[in-house]
Amino acid sequence: MKKLLNKKNIISIVSAALIYILITYLVSSGILSRHYQSLLVPIGVNIILAVSLNLTVGFLGELTLGHAGFMSVGAYAGCLFTVYANLPVYIEFPIALMIGGLVAAIFGVIIGVPALRLKGDYLAIVTLAFGEIIRSVVTNLEITGGAGGLKGIEKTSNYTIVFVIALITIVMISNLVHSRHGRAICSIRDNIIASESVGINIVYHKLLAFVIAAFFAGVAGVLYGHNLGILKPSTFDFNKSIEILVIVVLGGMGNILGSIISATIITLLPEVLRGLSDYRMLIYAVVLIAMMILNTSPKFAEFKENIASKLKGKRSKGKGDGNVTIRG
Amino acid sequence: MGFIQQLINGLELGNIYALMALGYTMVYGIAKMLNFAHGDIIMVGAYTLSLVMTNVGMPPIIAILASVVVCSILGVVIEKIAYKPLRNASPLTVLITAIGVSYFLQSVALLIFGSNKRKVESAITMQGISIGSLELTGVSVVTLGVTLIIMIGLTLFIKKTKLGKAMLAVSEDKGAAQLMGINVNQTISITFAIGSALAAIAGVLFVSSYGFVGPYTGALPGIKAFVAAVLGGIGSIPGAMLGGILLGIIESLSKAYISTNLADAIVFGVLIIVLLVKPSGLLGKVRMDKV
Amino acid sequence: MSLLEVNNLTIIFGGLRAVDGFNLKIEKGQLYGLIGPNGAGKTTVFNMLTGVYKPTSGKITLDGEDITGKSTIEINRKGIARTFQNIRLFHNMTVLDNVKVGLNNQKKYSVGEGLFRLPRYFKEEKEMDEKALALLSVFDLDQEKDFLASNLPYGKQRKLEIARALATNPKLLLLDEPAAGMNPNETAELMETIHFVRDRFGMTILLIEHDMKLVGGICEEVTVLNFGKELAHGETSKVLNNPEVIKAYLGE
Numbered sequence: 055m056k057k058l059l060n061k062k063n064i065i066s067i068v069s070a071a072l073i074y075i076l077i078t079y080l081v082s083s084g085i086l087s088r089h090y091q092s093l094l095v096p097i098g099v100n101i102i103l104a105v106s107l108n109l110t111v112g113f114l115g116e117l118t119l120g121h122a123g124f125m126s127v128g129a130y131a132g133c134l135f136t137v138y139a140n141l142p143v144y145i146e147f148p149i150a151l152m153i154g155g156l157v158a159a160i161f162g163v164i165i166g167v168p169a170l171r172l173k174g175d176y177l178a179i180v181t182l183a184f185g186e187i188i189r190s191v192v193t194n195l196e197i198t199g200g201a202g203g204l205k206g207i208e209k210t211s212n213y214t215i216v217f218v219i220a221l222i223t224i225v226m227i228s229n230l231v232h233s234r235h236g237r238a239i240c241s242i243r244d245n246i247i248a249s250e251s252v253g254i255n256i257v258y259h260k261l262l263a264f265v266i267a268a269f270f271a272g273v274a275g276v277l278y279g280h281n282l283g284i285l286k287p288s289t290f291d292f293n294k295s296i297e298i299l300v301i302v303v304l305g306g307m308g309n310i311l312g313s314i315i316s317a318t319i320i321t322l323l324p325e326v327l328r329g330l331s332d333y334r335m336l337i338y339a340v341v342l343i344a345m346m347i348l349n350t351s352p353k354f355a356e357f358k359e360n361i362a363s364k365l366k367g368k369r370s371k372g373k374g375d376g377n378v379t380i381r382g
Numbered sequence: 383m384g385f386i387q388q389l390i391n392g393l394e395l396g397n398i399y400a401l402m403a404l405g406y407t408m409v410y411g412i413a414k415m416l417n418f419a420h421g422d423i424i425m426v427g428a429y430t431l432s433l434v435m436t437n438v439g440m441p442p443i444i445a446i447l448a449s450v451v452v453c454s455i456l457g458v459v460i461e462k463i464a465y466k467p468l469r470n471a472s473p474l475t476v477l478i479t480a481i482g483v484s485y486f487l488q489s490v491a492l493l494i495f496g497s498n499k500r501k502v503e504s505a506i507t508m509q510g511i512s513i514g515s516l517e518l519t520g521v522s523v524v525t526l527g528v529t530l531i532i533m534i535g536l537t538l539f540i541k542k543t544k545l546g547k548a549m550l551a552v553s554e555d556k557g558a559a560q561l562m563g564i565n566v567n568q569t570i571s572i573t574f575a576i577g578s579a580l581a582a583i584a585g586v587l588f589v590s591s592y593g594f595v596g597p598y599t600g601a602l603p604g605i606k607a608f609v610a611a612v613l614g615g616i617g618s619i620p621g622a623m624l625g626g627i628l629l630g631i632i633e634s635l636s637k638a639y640i641s642t643n644l645a646d647a648i649v650f651g652v653l654i655i656v657l658l659v660k661p662s663g664l665l666g667k668v669r670m671d672k673v
Numbered sequence: 674m675s676l677l678e679v680n681n682l683t684i685i686f687g688g689l690r691a692v693d694g695f696n697l698k699i700e701k702g703q704l705y706g707l708i709g710p711n712g713a714g715k716t717t718v719f720n721m722l723t724g725v726y727k728p729t730s731g732k733i734t735l736d737g738e739d740i741t742g743k744s745t746i747e748i749n750r751k752g753i754a755r756t757f758q759n760i761r762l763f764h765n766m767t768v769l770d771n772v773k774v775g776l777n778n779q780k781k782y783s784v785g786e787g788l789f790r791l792p793r794y795f796k797e798e799k800e801m802d803e804k805a806l807a808l809l810s811v812f813d814l815d816q817e818k819d820f821l822a823s824n825l826p827y828g829k830q831r832k833l834e835i836a837r838a839l840a841t842n843p844k845l846l847l848l849d850e851p852a853a854g855m856n857p858n859e860t861a862e863l864m865e866t867i868h869f870v871r872d873r874f875g876m877t878i879l880l881i882e883h884d885m886k887l888v889g890g891i892c893e894e895v896t897v898l899n900f901g902k903e904l905a906h907g908e909t910s911k912v913l914n915n916p917e918v919i920k921a922y923l924g925e
Contacts, residue, residue, distance in 0.1 A: 251755055
């Protein structure tokens with residue numbers, strides 16, 4: 055137990071508890087309007103999606119454009135289960151979450167085994183293609199309710215459940231990253247040839263990252279479905295995958311805390327800037343381009359390092375979990 | 383409709399894909415990047431055509447020229463602003479930027495023109511041809527001709543001209559090309575200009591046969607054109623032509639005999655199978671990584 | 674029995690015989706040099722030994738076991754580790770983590786044990802930390818263990834690459850131009866380190882090098898490669914004075 059209670063973990067646990075207490079206070083006191091309360095679940099769902107996508111994009115260094123596809127598969131699997139199984143909620147819902155995650159993970163294996171032989175642009179396009187295929191098939195199936203959507207899903211998701219699941223996701227992904235398997239995944243990102251030369255099984259570790267990311271995307275889908283009460287195939291299109299990608303990129307690739315903060319901002323943004331809602335897509339586009347150019351620019355890297363060393367004082371040089379600068 | 387007519391429909395569609403794929407393959411082959419925004423440049427070309435013809439009231443030929451000029455300039459500007467700073471960045475960075483550019487063009491079009499599709503008069507006034515019970519529209523005859531001319535023209539341009547050879551050199555090795563006195567930045571700019579000009583022509587022909595343009599008009603055809611380019615072997619000019627036509631035929635036959643809704647899924651399925659079985663495409667070359 | 678035996682190794686790239694009928698015998702504990710002019714095929718030999726390229730014909734035997742044509746990963750597990758001519762570190766990872774990636778295959782805890790932080794995770798992670806730190810201190814890198822690998826100075830990056838290779842617990846260590854880009858002081862220090870690695874770990878080392886001072890100073894035997902074929906082999910001082918070898922290096 056001593057190892058679990060180091061300084062860093064205690065800070066994390068305390069801050070998670072404080073955030074939860076703060077949310078509960080804001081909700082129960084009525085400071086948070088109903089409208090903003092309704093955004094708490096979507097924020098949590100986006101955090102799960104972003105943290106899991108960060109595993110493939112940020113830590114493994116492979117761009118996948120089909121995250122919404124995994125979310126959709128998980129959502130339909132989990133929601134169909136609760137629609138058809140008539141069990142008490144406290145039994146039904148955890149099972150639905152597991153089913154959603156597992157079905158998405160199975161799709162992760164089915165898609166990952168062939169697709170991960172490809173790299174870079176081809177992998178991105180193939181995952182995009184798979185996402186679109188899933189969407190077409192879901193639209194044409196009867197059991198999923200087709201284009202009209204799957205209706206009558208119980209609205210079980212509330213902010214407490216989503217908070218707990220998001221927390222579990224964050225802990226799991228961060229545990230993975232700090233284990234030997236996570237180091238192997240990061241080594242593939244940094245230099246695949248060197249990684250092979252020290253005996254890392256590339257295919258296995260790529261698939262591992264891909265499947266775990268798919269699992270959590272599926273879980274997020276189940277939460278999403280049980281929040282809205284209806285699932286439509288058009289929700290899980292290419293644009294949803296891009297939105298999650300924008301969150302990951304804005305928060306910093308390979309930065310879990312960044313993903314959490316950025317998921318919160320991006321989910322609130324259209325609501326806070328009501329008048330700017332027409333400009334949402336434009337803002338996403340500019341964010342993507344600007345972040346990529348800035349992260350590549352050596353001057354900006356220097357600037358960031360200066361800020362970081364000022365903030366951190368003594369432990370300046372190159373330490374920490376900061377953003378990944380990916381080089382060619 | 384008979385099978386032969388379906389094949390002809392597929393050929394019409396396939397020619398447009400081929401034309402788009404030519405631009406894709408050229409930029410990918412030389413600048414070594416997936417220009418995700420290629421489809422959206424097609425959309426800009428289509429809007430330009432419509433504006434110049436309908437709002438300014440110019441004859442089609444002027445409108446076509448205008449859209450070629452606008453798209454070429456746009457291509458070069460995009461390259462200068464968004465892609466050039468990333469010359470030495472990882473493929474992941476470049477790809478995310480290209481997606482950003484695609485999104486940017488779509489959202490700007492959405493802000494200017496709104497989400498409603500705009501009706502476009504055909505820029506091609508040629509009469510259709512009918513042979514027996516089979517019909518070929520004027521647009522598809524023109525498209526076939528234009529695609530063939532461009533394919534042959536591009537091949538000759540790259541093989542015979544100094545600039546074309548410079549492009550080949552840049553595609554092989556940017557550093558070495560620079561040392562040989564080739565202006566790499568200028569060569570890549572010209573590549574983007576030509577690629578975007580091709581996108582403009584594709585846009586003109588696409589709306590001429592489709593009749594409408596909206597902010598997302600280019601997105602799906604753009605991705606399909608990439609599929610066509612990959613199918614034929616990315617970087618290969620005849621490959622783009624072959625891939626485009628095959629893709630058009632597959633799509634049109636799927637729509638006729640399997641399901642309209644699943645046609646896109648089938649097209650993407652074909653891409654996945656091709657990439658897994660023959661990642662270099664039908665006419666592509668195999669490359670080896672150097673350690 | 675020799676630790677490494679290479680018989681008649683040949684690779685053809687589209688008609689070019691990049692390496693042609695290459696033979697090599699290295700005894701356990703030996704420090705062996707592979708030299709030759711640029712483009713002679715030295716790195717290609719390394720790439721075949723480590724499974725990056727599949728030889729067209731010939732046989733590679735490590736410690737009595739045929740490893741010809743096996744994958745890079747399998748060959749590393751059988752006991753060959755290497756460094757690269759152009760340094761290949763995991764540049765966004767810390768110095769310590771670079772070495773821990775090398776230790777990866779010696780530990781057994783599963784993904785689940787890592788995800789849920791079960792006891793074996795803590796036990797094995799602690800062992801890895803200790804072993805990695807011990808290795809880093811050999812190379813005088815323990816002070817920089819929390820630096821990102823990309824922030825190390827050049828000479829230390831080369832050392833870290835050797836430490837990472839050693840972490841995989843190899844029988845044979847291949848060094849591809851370890852002194853490239855180093856000044857004479859750094860080279861001298863590197864020679865000491867290589868010697869030390871051999872003595873301390875009883876390691877067998879095969880190295881490619883252009884710096885004749887380094888080769889003459891530490892290699893007991895060398896093989897000279899020219900245009901993909903062996904030009905000479907034997908005791909270092911004799912080979913380096915062989916007129917054929919001098920001609921190959923300096924031209925006519």
